[in-house]
Amino acid sequence: MEGHIYGYNLPISEKTKVVPWEEKVRVVEEVKADFRYKEYIYGCLNCGVCTASCPSNRFFDYSPREIVQRFLEDDVEVLYDMMHEYIWACSQCFTCWIRCPFVNNPGGLVAIMREVAVRNAFEATKDLLKPYGRVLLKVMTTGNQLSADMLQPDFFPDWGPKMADNMENLRAKRLAIPFDVGKSVKTAWEVSLETAVEMYTIWRETGIFEMLEKLDPNLYNVIMDIVEENEERYQELTEED
Amino acid sequence: MAHGGGFGHNSPGGLLRYPEKEPFALKEYNSHYDHIFELMEELEHKGEILIHRITPEHKPVEVFTRTGRIKTIPTNKLWHHKSCGQCGNIPGYPAAIFWFMNKFGLDYLNEPHQTSCTAWNYHGSGTSNPVALAAVWLRNMHQAWKTGYYPLIHCGTSFGSYKETREQLIFNKELRDAVRPILKKLGRLTEDGRIVIPQEVVHYSEWVHAVRYQIAKLYESEGKSKGIDISSVRVAIHNACHTYKMIADDYPYDPEVFEGQRPAASTAVVQALGAQVVDYSTWFDCCGFGFRHILTEREFTRSFAIQRKLKVIYEEVKADLIVTHDTGCTTTFEKNQWIGKAHGMYYPVAVMSDVMFAALACGAHPFKIIQLYWNCSSYEPLLEKMGITNWRELKKEWEDAVNHIAQLEKAGKYDELMEFFKEYDLYEPYSKTASGKPKASATANIPLFKS
Structure with a gap:
């Protein structure tokens, strides 16, 4: 998929495209299997308050709203792609968490995604760290x-x-x-x-x-x-x- | 669950308490968090955990959280859970905390049997997991309990991470079951196999908040007598994200601070001291620290700090000082000013934590205690404005002591060095450990700092 009608319009990397679908599903399911996942994600109004107040959003192509939305839509391709570089822009300040009217915790989701990225030793993660x-x-x-x-x-x-x-x-x-x-x-x-x-x-x-x-x-x-x-x-x- | 049963509600074991009336206008937030105190009582009753309780010997002070819950802050007999960022990079930060504790004759324990929380690493690199974070937290909490002292957390990230870890542990049996065998292996369960969990997770800024009127009294008696006057100092407050945005329902709010609509700690002590708290439009923004970013994405950190905070504070309110209450924010604001000169974006303002500023106001030595020489940003105009006009002499006094120590050490004159330290105005207790023979308590009649 190239971009998304709701705003995620970064091109999916070539590296992600060649990864077998089953592998992408496995990685995303590993995130969702974490016991914290159900405590970090509820409904999403798509209001964008999280992104409007996100420090990283001001300087990077990064949106906490997109993180929540992509999980709710089970957008495996984008989530897998995000786990290589996108998520490392997050400042882990949790402004998104305190601001969300539905108490979603996009920063918390990012923490799980990073942990899974490290555990799976993605090349991009190795370079980044x-x-x-x-x-x-x-x-x-x-x-x-x-x-x-x-x-x-x-x-x-x-x-x-x-x-x-x-x-x-x-x-x-x-x-x-x-x-x-x-x-x-x-x-x-x-x-x-x-x-x-x-x-x-x-x-x-x-x-x-x-x-x-x-x-x-x-x-x-x-x-x-x-x-x-x-x-x-x-x-x-x-x-x- | 809203307000754990309403105002005036007390849990059977007394851990969860609300006042009879709302202390300030309350919006119903995610107050299900408050329910953990009732669950803690249940788990203790079942013999699964032991609650390290705050007792009268801790000289407790009550504050409100933003849900109106009464949070108990211990002010005495404290186990110092130090911050690696503060001890490593802002040494005047912990020194100011200890300085106040000695001034107030409080009992405390500062020992080497503590690890960092490791949460900075987790938020920066993802190289850990909830079981490891929980094991580290519970290991440190067990150590504090074993010594009979109550843990006081110096670092905002440790505080936020520990609050979140406690919530996860109480709500998730699977996490408790995963961490218990590790604690057993470490010898970090009680004799009857229970996990030790403190009644409250307490940040040092909450301690400062709880003792703010004592601090104000010390300023009146000792600071002002030295010619210090902070009534014209304009102070912009920066609240740390990990203290009040992580587990937002567990941090003090007070009707006297922005009518209970903003975090109270730090602002309240600056108000109690009589300095001018100046409001600015981006008060809620983070500093730009970012954990990984301050080390490896530095252009982000400095861009955010300068454009969203330093520039705003300088142009909107012309503050003399930014008061912080955490490690990363202090470093970010303080170290990222000079580089602004390269882009015509130089907004000089002094930066220090609430406890450092309060100690300065109360007459602490700007260099021996507050360690201002370490600052890369300009603090001298602030000292002048506070009436500490002899700062040059005080700086020379400090530099002479450092040079003398360095020369003796380089020459290998260790006996002379030891003699020097006998005369040097070291505080007692210099160090007290749980495993070694305890040295004299801070409550003993030992002379305090002479300068």
Whole structure:
């Protein structure tokens, strides 16, 4: 299908067109099978309040109304196509959710779609998340998503010249905070080893490491090296006790 | 379900309560959310969960949510669920929270046995799932319960994610059944196999809201005596999406703040302090943070922040300051001003969270505590307007301390460094952990910050 009479007029990508229909159905059904799906979608007035207040809509070809409408119409072709790049424009602010008179949650639907896209390791998803790798490395291995040492000025030239000043004597600056805050520049706070090991168990038990392996095998290997090393260290410490 | 049975209704266990009359004009929203409190009581009665209750030792304060429900905010004996974005990128944010807690002589626990909520990662990359998010939340909540301290969530995304996760858990047996074996493996169930769920999910901005009159009193007694006057400071408020748009029925509203029609936290403390809250047309818009976008779609983040917020705030109301109450918004507004110069769109305005501004007003050191050196946007005109005209000397004092520490460390003079810290005005408790021997409590008679 090329476009839609209600407004979704982005051309379906060639890559989507060649995917077997059964595969597209399978992927869309995987989204709809999520227990949250029924809690995120009700009737839709097609009023467009969600899209009118959507920040991403102002700068991207993205409309939360289209997400809801395409699910309600079971438009498999478009939904499958959306799951490659379209959904990644969403800012996850949930303005759509609070504004919808029927309490639909398009941002929530996008969260499920993204999760399914990662789980199925779509090529577009892999490319899109490549620059996000260092955040994944940090969160998977330390249980912290951000640390002071991630804010290198080279990564953030648009934040201005003060970024370089900020990073000078960073460790001393953090030591000079008179509270136990931000003392570790490699993590947001000192995360105890047993806490990190508990987190690894959660990742393992819930299939997150598997998701990661499919998404980025190289990153996965780096992460697992650190994880296994920390688990061994914890094991040794436990045995010593 | 509308209003859980109407005004004046109390659930059998007292978790769900409404006032006798509507506190402000109410529209009937998706108040089925309030029903989770009755379901929590039922699940506890069946022995499936244990509710970590707010008790008198937590010095509770009552506020209203937008459905008129009475939400209980604990103000004492708190377990700090820190924010990775705040500790990593806005160190003055948690420092200001701790500064107030010490000033008020409150008991708290700041320990290393906490993980991030991991929700920033989820909203940015989709690399997680509801079972993992629930396991992380319940693991942290169990840790807080085990220590006897009540969890206070610093980050807005953690707060929003935890509220949503709790709703999912209470309404979905399949999620509870999926997460229970993981918690068992972690040793994170009660001895009789129950899941620990807190009575209320509480954000730090709700704590600030609950203690706003104490803060105002401190401003009168200590801020003003230092020559600080914020009565002419024009403040634009930015409410964070994940605090009031995610699970919208669980955040404070107050008849004194826009007649109960906008979120109350942050605005109320600025009003209580006597600064000027200035309204602007895009108050409801997000900041442009976008989770993934601030890192990998930066042109979107800065375009949105500049065009929809900074430009509007600058041109419509000429604010001196944007007050925020979350990690991502503070960073987005604060870091995306300089680049505007390249396009003739430079709208300078100071940016900081409610608790940082309140602490500054109450006399906290702008650099040692509020850590303003970290800001990329211009904060100096605000300090001048507040009457903190000695900010240059205070900055030099901070820089001298940092340089001294750096030199000693580079020279490997660790004994001297330790001696320096003995004299340096560190707060107590410097750190207190659940597993180690606790250090002195903040309620003990320990001198506070000397500067």
